[in-house]
Amino acid sequence: MIRLAIQSKGRLNEDSTALLREIGIDIDDSRRKFLSQAPNFPLELLYMRDDDIPGVVSSGTAALGIVGLNEVEEHGLPVQIVKKLGFGACRISLAVPKTVDYTGPKWFAGKRIATSYPRILKKWLDEQGIEARIEVITGSVEIAPAADIADAIFDIVSSGGTLVSNGLVEVEKVFWSEAVLISSGDLTPDQQEILDEMLFRIDSAMVSRRKKYILMNLPQASVEEATRILPAMRSPTVMPLAAEGWCSMHSVVDEDELWDKIRQLKAIGAEGILVLNIDKLIP
């Protein structure tokens, strides 16, 4: 059995539980408690505030956790980052009122900066050789300049919409974050085995997210050329069609390259191209 701490509610909760379901671990959200056990996998879930997750993992209360890298960095506790999970992407940035004539990092010297991330901010200020006053606020940091609590803010940004609607401009991007799987680094052999199985499934899920299954009808004469366009894992699958001189080709392509490949395949006579999502891909 291994215990995994995840956010009980908030921005990372849904994606964390979706990832667990995607790797075949059942979660009963309707009966969400402080602790709950997956019925089909040796995993116990501990639901808590994201701020507490680095602490429970570093103390070993939970062997694993899913939390934003920003929280890990801010707490500075000894946990291992096992895997970046590709969701919850954001950055922590300095922003100033749009009326400010911003001249560069030195502008912050002697200013008051409101933030919930004093440690990450202090590190950046030290690196820049700047002394400023850090005002620690939890929540609604973006209203601090208008309320004259601070001259600037250091806060999480994703789309940038919150800054714009508060009359602020992002001037320094300091820290990039996404959700990460963390570990106490002190697992029993049994727990390590469970983690390895989870990582194997997570890798398969993450690979399949970026891949598409593609199938098409192709003139027999174009097979060699199409194999060059679609290398696939070993080589594409080619099956004869009832129509003389035609075959069906199946392969897997990177989503990023999909439209470029389709253009090339059409140019060599591919027809009836079908693109499907992949549920799981085990390399």
Ligand code: PRT
């Ligand atoms: O209750 P609990 O303490 O668990 O939750 P919380 O309120 O502290 O955190 P929550 O749920 O807001 O965020 C959890 C994690 O999601 C953060 O620690 C980040 O790792 C990640 N994340 C990703 C974000 C955002 N994107 C984000 N946009 N966290 C917060 N925001 C907020 C930001 O604070 C600002 O108010 O969204 C606003 C900015 O968004 P844009 O899109 O307008 O720029």
Ligand code: ZN
């Ligand atoms: Zn929090």
